Amino acid sequence: MAHNSEWWRGGVLYQIYPRSFQDSNGDGIGDLAGVVQRLPYLAKLGGDGLWLSPFFKSPMKDFGYDISDYRQVDPMFGDLDDFDLVVATAHSLGLKVLIDQVLSHCSDQHPWFTESRASRDNPRADWFVWANPKPDGSPPNNWLSIFGGSAWQWDTRRCQYYLHNFLTSQPDLNFHNPAVQQAALDTLRFWLDRGVDGFRLDVINFCTHDAQLRDNPARVDAVYDPAVNRANPYGWQRHQFDKSQPENLLFLQRLRALLDQYPDRTTVGEIGDDDSLARMAEYTGGGDKLHTAYSFDLLGAPCNARYFHGVIARFEAVAGDGWACWSLSNHDVTRVATRWQQPGDNSAWLRLIFALQLSLRGSPCIYQGDELGLTEATLAFEDLQDPYGIAMWPEIPSRDGCRTPMVWDGAAQHAGFSTATKPWLPVAPEHLPLAALSQVADADSLFSFYSVMLAWRRNYPALRVGSMELLPADDAVLAFVRRSDAGQAVLCAFNLTADAVHYALPGGLPVPTLDTSHPLPSGTLEGQTLVLAPYSAVFATL
Structure with missing residues (x-):
């Protein structure tokens, strides 16, 4: 086992959504060269590392969370040389680099799926979750997609249904197949060998499903998954059989064994579950699975003292030696400055809530722009790009509102994000007064508060570990x-x-x-x- 300094324990990560961070070539889309350009800004902020959302080759139906080649950079973001420069530059600035890995599903344009759907007897026939219809032709069970409707899509080539927990273009891989597990681990090894310091693992509890395909029971309590709006019928089931199966723990142990071969590497798991806090504890406890994980319990609406106390108490009651990653915003939820808007001085509130985040037992994660106080942008329907937001309009907010471009220079075209005529999402006009360059130069700004608070925290090992x-x-x-x-x-x-x-x-x-x-x-x-x-x-x- 390689040495691990456990830098991640209490370490502060900064999430970069590359499409919206910095466009270096004027095509309206952020890229890896743009990330390199802005890394000194992150070093000045003072965290320990960064998490890059997907930049892999993809048809972009779900903006990179539908991967068609796990080992290639999508040309819109650059190439492998650009990625290597991100890692080298970050390391030269003292920053670790974590990258997103979407293991539970891929794109329907991935060669694996093209082969799997071609017949029922090809070498990858069971690399995905295929099932026969019921006698009446309906799907094999009642499982639902988070993006709406059945989680099963009919395929005329095999005359079977395939499972997709998200878009129909995101088929779920079959982790009951050891060859699939090995392919996933080989992908991780490829990036570890390129120098990454770890992985953020997308919906990692979705990797395994109930092999008997049993129906999920109805949810009869009033407690809904905080990641799902009640307008989405996905929240009407208890997800007993479609995810978080015991076999997943065995895969995570294999994953951890791989990470332990490399010094100072780490993992952050995303957990969306009926009891996310207990699942976080299960997945991070024992020192043989994930290093840390986050749930959506602090990514929803409640923000009062008793709610915080309840979340922490529930996690501490089951955590043991498990370790949380506490995030208040990310690319999937309404920004915290809007979601937890307070009466009076919201700037004072945002300062307080960041200090609280830094004080919890766990590893804080900052979403790009939160250090500037960016609010959720309101977009016209015709500007929306998010397939989930378009399908659920208007009852469930589009995720595009938290993905609008970073504002670097309030006086520049598109706030310094891009020189394109039209970026992939519009810059929010209300963000312009909050631009990064002006905040960096202002000792009283929210950015400066973040930086000073991060430096102050280093005086207290108790707050870190x-x-x-x-x-x-x-x-x-x-x-x-x-x-x-x-x-x-x-x-x-x-x-x-x-x-x-x-x-x-x-x-x-x-x-x-x-x-x-x-x-x-x-x-x-x-x-x-x-x-x-x-x-x-x-x-x-x-």
Whole structure:
């Protein structure tokens, strides 16, 4: 087993959506050369690494999450030399590079699927999930696609249905077949050998399905997957059989064994499940599967102190040695600046919520533009590109609103993103005053706050790798103690409301020593009671 410094444990990642980050050649689409151009910006921000969303060869029906060649860069993004330059430049700046891997499904234009659908007896006939219809010709069971309708698509070549948990053009690979597992691992090895530091694993709990193809039961409780709007019937089932099967753990152990052959590599799994927190704990516990994982529990609407307390309490109750990746935005959900819009000074709220994210037990992930306070863009229907957003319009927001181009220079054409006449998505006019170059130069900007807060956090190993002890739940304040193995203990308390509040510390805690060097408004201490102004925080050593 190769040495692992566990840099990922508490390390801060920055997600880049390449199509919208920087266009270097004027075609209106961001690319890998553009990523290289902007890497010094990430180094100045101060995180530990970056996660690149897919840049592989693809027909782009789902913008790269439908891969037709796992080992080639799509020409719109550049080529393998451009990718190698991303890795080399990032490493020279002290940044790790993680890349997206979409293992559970691929494009229907992948040669594997072309061969598989050609007949029922070719060498890759069972590389995908094929099933016969019921006697009446209907699909083999009631499984649903997240993108709407049945998860089964009829194929006239084989006169069978194939499984697709997403678009019909994204057939699911059959991970019950050892050859499929080996092909997936060989793909990972290809990129590891090119120097990547790890992988973000798309919908990794979708890799295996129930081999008996049993129907999912109806959901009878009122708790819905936070990743799915109630207007989507996918949320009306308990997904007992179409994903998260026990056999997936065996594949993840094989995956981890591969990663362990390389020094300092890591994985971040995306988990969408009926009980995502328990699945995160299962998939990251034991030291033999994923290093870390994230769910959608902090990517939905609730944002009050009791909700946060409940999410953390549920995860801590089952986590053991498992490790979370806490993300507040990504390329699939409404941006946090809009989703959690607060009355009054939303800038103060965004500062507080980032400080909270950095203080949780886990590894924070920042989505591009959140450090600028970018809001969800409102697009006209005719500007939409997202197939999910188009199909679900208007009840479910399009994902395009969080994917609009980065704003670099508010005075430049398309905010410095592209010199094209028309970029692939329009730049949101309301984003122009938030442009990166002006924020980098402004010591009072949100970007500067992020940078200072990231630097401040390095003083506290307990905040990076320590354990967590939740303090009593409260309507306004989320409070907990982080403790490192070396004995450092840090009290963290956050007033998540627009009102001044008092929070009584439980008996038995040592007298805190306040740290007022952080860039947030700091609360004060009256005896054993914290006094917190609106959107303020307390950090104190115990």
